[in-house]
Amino acid sequence: MSAKKMKNELLIEISKLGVEYLTNSEPIRAIENINLNIYRGDFICVLGPSGCGKSTLLKVLAGFLQQTEGTFLMNGQVVAGPDWNRGVIFQSASLYPWMNVRKNIEFGPKMKGLSKIESSKIASHYLKQVDLVEFENQATFELSGGMKQRVALARVLANEPEVMLMDEPLGALDALTRIHMQKLIRNIWKENHNTIFMITHDVDEALSLGTRVLVMSKNPGTIIKELDLDFIENAVDSKTGRIHTNEKYLNLKEEILDLIDT
Structure with missing residues (x-):
């Protein structure tokens, strides 16, 4: 639609x-x-x-x-x-540095009470959508500015805000x-x-x-x-x-x- x-x-x-x-x-x-x-x-x-x-x-x-x-x-x-x-993406990516890329994206669904399997499935979908599958286990501080913003985008998308x-x-x-x-x-x-x-x-x-x-x-x-x-x-x-x-x-x-x- x-x-x-x-x-x-x-x-x-x-x-x-x-x-x-x-x-x-x-x-x-x-x-x-x-x-x-x-x-x-x-x-x-x-x-x-x-x-x-x-x-x-x-x-x-x-x-x-x-x-x-x-x-x-x-x-x-x-x-x-x-x-x-209402999910917010700031100019600074504001990621959790103690979590890798995948765990940053899984964080929101887990906080909403979804299971580990469901959260992982959601993270996999958005990792693919922002083209970061091969970097899922990377530490966020090792990423370029553009890649950090893709993680931030995927993290907000994973919460499926209106x-x-x-x-x-x-x-x-x-x-x-x-x-x-x-x-x-x-x-x-x-x-x-x-x-x-x-x-x-x-x-x-x-x-x-x-x-x-x-x-x-x-x-x-x-x-x-x-x-x-x-x-x-x-x-x-x-x-x-x-x-x-x-x-x-x-x-x-x-x-x-x-x-x-x-």
Whole structure:
């Protein structure tokens, strides 16, 4: 089932959401009046100037931070805190260094109470999906940056969350590794029908991955533009698996850059 066919399945509802931080001098409004519906199968990429509240919004979605105004519902229920339904991938892989690759991936299913056999089966599936089968017994500190992020991706996937939250997970990678990771994430999204909410500073990355791209304003951040895209579908269906830029792509890139620079 494609993301487009899943569009009627509402997963997350955000209405008039705002976050205000208290400081010693005066309150600081990080985000305000955020209104957003997220549907199953969406791949949402969020862009905006530095300090616009992108990470604040992601922390609210993860349950790490409570909004100071507005509502945040998931499956019609108020979100009270973090849980396995929302898996987070950070810029740093944040793996357990005392565990090898396989055990890192098995950890989540075991914590959910699955048996050793079930957890191993799940880990084997995602090891194959991120192309790390031959490294399953490797210590994580011996891996390259890109491989660590693949382990982090597999570890979140193994929990089978309803939504994956990505906070610039590819930002620290070199250009070539980043392109390979983008292709991997596109294919996984298509195969698994994941719902993904991803923060990035890279306009090309957002255009090449997102079914929807949100552009946020300067602080206090709010959504000033939403774009529905099909570049990711075209890339997955192409022989190369890569994005092919055209006039529409270049015009959208310029439009987004103008909004961010405003």
